[in-house]
Amino acid sequence: MTALSLAICGCATQKNGNPLLSEFDTPYGIAPFSKITIDNYREGMLRGMEEQKAEIEAMIDNSEEPTFENTIVALDRSGKLLSRVRGTFSPISSSNSTEEMRALQKEMSPLFSAHNDDIYLNERLFARVKAVYDNKQALNLTAEQKKILENIYDRFVNSGAELSDTDKARLRELNKEISMLQLEFSQNLLYETNNTFVVANSIDELKGLSQANIDAAAKMAEANGEPGKWMFNMQRPSCNPVLQYCENRELRRKVYEAYYNRGNQGNEYDSKEICARLVALRLEKAKLMGYNNYAEMALENRMASTPAAVYDLLMQVWGPAVAKAKEELDDIRAEIRKEGDDFEPEGWDYMYYLDKAKRAKFAVDEEEICQYLEINNVMQGIFHVANKLYGITFKEITGDIPAYEPTAKAYEVIDKDGTTLAIFYSDYFPRESKRAGAWCTSFRPQRYENGKRIIPIVVNSCNMTLPNSEGYALQSIDNVETMFHEFGHALHNFMRDVQYSSASGVERDFVELPSQKNEHWAFEPEVLEVYAKHYKTGETIPMELLKKIQESAKYGQGFATVEYIAASLSDMDLHVLTEIPAGLNVMEFEAEKLAERGIPSQILPRYRMTNFSHTMGGGYTAGYYSYMWAEVLDADAFDAFKETGDIFNHEIAERFRKYVLTPGGIDDGMIMYRNFRGRDPKTDALLRNRGL
Numbered sequence: 132m133t134a135l136s137l138a139i140c141g142c143a144t145q146k147n148g149n150p151l152l153s154e155f156d157t158p159y160g161i162a163p164f165s166k167i168t169i170d171n172y173r174e175g176m177l178r179g180m181e182e183q184k185a186e187i188e189a190m191i192d193n194s195e196e197p198t199f200e201n202t203i204v205a206l207d208r209s210g211k212l213l214s215r216v217r218g219t220f221s222p223i224s225s226s227n228s229t230e231e232m233r234a235l236q237k238e239m240s241p242l243f244s245a246h247n248d249d250i251y252l253n254e255r256l257f258a259r260v261k262a263v264y265d266n267k268q269a270l271n272l273t274a275e276q277k278k279i280l281e282n283i284y285d286r287f288v289n290s291g292a293e294l295s296d297t298d299k300a301r302l303r304e305l306n307k308e309i310s311m312l313q314l315e316f317s318q319n320l321l322y323e324t325n326n327t328f329v330v331a332n333s334i335d336e337l338k339g340l341s342q343a344n345i346d347a348a349a350k351m352a353e354a355n356g357e358p359g360k361w362m363f364n365m366q367r368p369s370c371n372p373v374l375q376y377c378e379n380r381e382l383r384r385k386v387y388e389a390y391y392n393r394g395n396q397g398n399e400y401d402s403k404e405i406c407a408r409l410v411a412l413r414l415e416k417a418k419l420m421g422y423n424n425y426a427e428m429a430l431e432n433r434m435a436s437t438p439a440a441v442y443d444l445l446m447q448v449w450g451p452a453v454a455k456a457k458e459e460l461d462d463i464r465a466e467i468r469k470e471g472d473d474f475e476p477e478g479w480d481y482m483y484y485l486d487k488a489k490r491a492k493f494a495v496d497e498e499e500i501c502q503y504l505e506i507n508n509v510m511q512g513i514f515h516v517a518n519k520l521y522g523i524t525f526k527e528i529t530g531d532i533p534a535y536e537p538t539a540k541a542y543e544v545i546d547k548d549g550t551t552l553a554i555f556y557s558d559y560f561p562r563e564s565k566r567a568g569a570w571c572t573s574f575r576p577q578r579y580e581n582g583k584r585i586i587p588i589v590v591n592s593c594n595m596t597l598p599n600s601e602g603y604a605l606q607s608i609d610n611v612e613t614m615f616h617e618f619g620h621a622l623h624n625f626m627r628d629v630q631y632s633s634a635s636g637v638e639r640d641f642v643e644l645p646s647q648k649n650e651h652w653a654f655e656p657e658v659l660e661v662y663a664k665h666y667k668t669g670e671t672i673p674m675e676l677l678k679k680i681q682e683s684a685k686y687g688q689g690f691a692t693v694e695y696i697a698a699s700l701s702d703m704d705l706h707v708l709t710e711i712p713a714g715l716n717v718m719e720f721e722a723e724k725l726a727e728r729g730i731p732s733q734i735l736p737r738y739r740m741t742n743f744s745h746t747m748g749g750g751y752t753a754g755y756y757s758y759m760w761a762e763v764l765d766a767d768a769f770d771a772f773k774e775t776g777d778i779f780n781h782e783i784a785e786r787f788r789k790y791v792l793t794p795g796g797i798d799d800g801m802i803m804y805r806n807f808r809g810r811d812p813k814t815d816a817l818l819r820n821r822g823l
């Protein structure tokens with residue numbers, strides 16, 4: 132590893148020509164993506180770790196008494212190079228991953244794990260942190276300073292700083308193996324999503340699909356050496372239309388089974404064993420840290436606090452949701468009979484006949500609605516809402532700006548006082564190198580440097596429906612909701628304003644509040660009138676169609692709620708285990724538990740364990756429930772606007788910005804929510820919204 136021996140100084144940077152090693156000399160300090168090679172990333176990460184290690188050594192060797200400045204602030208500010216390199220590498224590795232990048236991720240994963248442990252299991256460093264922490268009453272700190280002191284102290288304790296040497300050594304091994312397995316899981320899933328194909332040999336099998344979907348499938352077949360056929364992969368824009376619209380029951384079955392069996396095909400990308408091993412290692416870690424199970428440990432620093440509180444919320448909604456799903460199944464059976472058939476519906480019939488039932492009940496035609504949901508128009512609607520609420524504006528940057536992907540667009544986000552608040556990238560379309568799903572991330576989070584606010588660079592990355600042959604990307608209602616959702620995360624990132632990085636994070640089950648809250652505006656009549664324009668004629672969506680969207684919005688919530696709660700329960704069930712059953716098969720375990728709770732056989736968890744990246748890839752482990760936890764808050768928060776009769780009520784929006792979006796994590800989520808609302812959240816808005 133020659134990179135480690137390079138001198139850490141500016142000259143080496145210049146000679147070396149690695150753009151990651153110095154501040155980016157580009158507009159807005161955006162990474163010069165096209166100039167960064169894989170070796171640059173490797174060198175940057177290795178040197179970043181070295182640099183931070185040296186900073187930590189200097190802190191420990193400091194002969195002065197530990198103070199807030201020389202210990203807590205110094206820690207908060209350390210690792211600048213590493214943050215810059217990882218801040219660039221990490222988003223790219225999700226949305227523009229190459230084989231080289233995946234190999235580098237694998238190479239780095241154990242090193243990062245060890246690096247992290249070198250910091251948080253360092254006894255001399257912890258002794259200094261503890262000295263400051265024990266003296267905190269005498270320090271006269273601001274609220275934010277107090278919070279980062281607590282956060283940093285907690286992070287040491289939660290990382291095992293108080294364990295014996297033997298336990299620390301075991302913990303290091305566990306951390307390393309867990310991070311490796313999570314990465315392997317994610318890489319398997321990416322491969323399976325893009326490379327599991329269902330092929331149709333005859334156009335007769337495609338009846339019911341739109342011409343755009345048929346064209347896309349033909350293109351995919353051609354690209355994969357099967358010209359003249361039609362292929363679907365397991366990205367939602369490719370496989371969902373089959374489940375929803377395709378008349379051919381056999382093709383629907385093939386797609387359905389392939390989709391839910393990603394990671395469970397007995398091939399080299401099968402993740403069943405990885406899942407079982409992960410669950411066992413996480414439990415061992417939790418026990419080492421003094422907890423009964425992993426969920427207890429994960430929940431300690433979240434709003435929900437205990438597994439019991441999570442089950443309580445989920446089970447409150449489970450009963451009404453299953454009842455609703457059974458009503459929907461009756462509608463589905465009626466639709467099947469209408470067509471002169473008499474079979475019992477299966478999982479692959481659900482979306483298809485539910486869509487028919489919806490059309491019959493509300494006379495809605497999703498495909499007709501899609502014509503009013505062209506992606507650029509939707510974008511304008513999203514910007515309009517943000518402008519009406521917060522007074523911020525958006526200017527597309529078209530000139531010389533580093534682009535990591537030609538179809539991504541960049542915007543300057545301008546605050547109401549004219550200052551630049553953030554840079555926003557929208558990267559909406561699928562490609563092979565992009566992982567499935569939708570997410571918000573940043574190349575650079577907001578921070579302060581020498582008293583100056585460094586603006587965040589935020590990305591929304593999604594897998595929306597691609598443009599049709601005429602160049603128009605027409606979206607489904609679900610996709611539009613997703614765009615509003617991810618933009619809600621982006622707003623949180625734009626507006627955060629904290630002095631210290633260690634104060635920027637919020638509780639896992641608070642994260643979805645800003646995003647889900649933003650969804651509430653998507654289909655309000657005042658908003659649809661602005662953006663829902665016919666892609667060809669520019670005509671505004673007719674009142675009648677708009678009403679239908681509103682009326683039908685709650686239809687299908689039985690299915691949506693059951694599949695979501697089922698996944699949340701499976702995530703919890705595996706992580707409240709206090710002992711791992713011999714030869715644990717996660718798929719069987721999940722199915723048994725859900726059957727005990729009376730899940731209708733036609734509904735599977737939204738993600739089955741081998742394709743459940745939230746929990747097995749890390750990030751939302753024992754945390755998938757967070758969406759519903761936050762939904763209690765977002766539904767109640769939107770009510771605050773509704774109650775005034777003005778969904779753009781400026782005063783309420785300002786309160787939301789001030790108490791929820793701006794403070795980062797300087798307070799507990801529930802305290803911030805109460806500051807905004809003036810009271811505790813109530814669950815009735817959630818049930819009402821879901822029509823349960």
Ligand SMILES: [Zn+2]
Binds near residue numbers: 616620643646
């Ligand atoms: Zn989200």
